[in-house]
Amino acid sequence: MLIVKKNPGDTDDKLIRTFTRKVIDAGIIPEVKRRQFRLKPSLARKMKREEARRLAKRGYGQY
Secondary structure, eight states: OOOOOOOTTOOHHHHHHHHHHHHHHHTHHHHHHHHSSOOOHHHHHHHHHHHHHHHHHHTOSOO
16 A cells, blocks of 8 residues: 655645656556456466566576
8 A cells, every 4th residue: 555645845746746656666557457357377377478488588587
């Protein structure tokens, strides 16, 4: 749960920017999009394999 407290002298715009920054840093938006629809197990495995292949191509694979 994200909490943004208002300090003396903070404007509403600054609070909104702070909240938005915290939401992006926490990775909430991609998580919500991922959970929006149920993923079939076979498709989830396929996506996981493709992600691993892509990361290995970049050099982030297992050593």
